[in-house]
Amino acid sequence: GALRRGAGRTAAAAAAAGAQPDPANMPSVVAHICRMEQGERQENLAQSHVVPEPGQMIIIELEAGPQDLALCRMTAGGGGMLSGLQTVVPLWGVAFGRTDEWLAGRWGSLILTRILEGGCLERWSSKQGSKSGGGEPLILPNAIIWSVNGIGGNAQRMAEELCARGARQRIRLEMCNPPYTKFPGLREKLRRRRGGAQPS
Secondary structure, eight states: OOOEEEEEEEEEEOTTOOOOOOOGGGOOEEEEEEEEEEEEEEEEEEEEEEOOGGGGEEEEEEEOHHHHHHHHHHTTTTTTTTTTTEEEEEEEEEEETTTSSSSSGGGGGEEEEOOTTSSSHHHHHHHHHTTTTOOSSSSSSTTTEEETEEESSSSHHHHHHHHHHHHOEEEEEEEEEOGGGOOTHHHHHHHHHHHOOOOO
């Protein structure tokens, strides 16, 4: 149902049915972070561009360790296992949303639904976060995967590449963290406007 009160996000553009656009050539889709009261939009608090600018893309080069390879060999389904609305890939320590069920698939991309504890991506993200001095993981759940080993603009092909089995131990991803990370003070700003009450 529609958001009755709090902060919501809307987008005014959608891809054509069945289309798999190239992110580099996609029109800019602008999402608005809005304040809602009684189901009615009261004001726009911020804007978020769905398609990232080149400088916002995070390049990730993962190398599977012995523990990742062993887990992959022990896991039924090997490269990728379907689990509800997501596919789990133990080798790289990720789970991503099914391309036919998540909006990201219409953008020719994948949504990162989970980062597996102790997995390859979590180790990389934590290491990079420590290097930056912040101590926080560099990649968060709900990040968008725009490219897998140079394949972009086709969610199904990207999913197949992410799940591919074989002797390879490396993979290259291009990702962008979820839009809410661009607005760390937005929740507090909304709380102050509502007189201290927590937003729903």
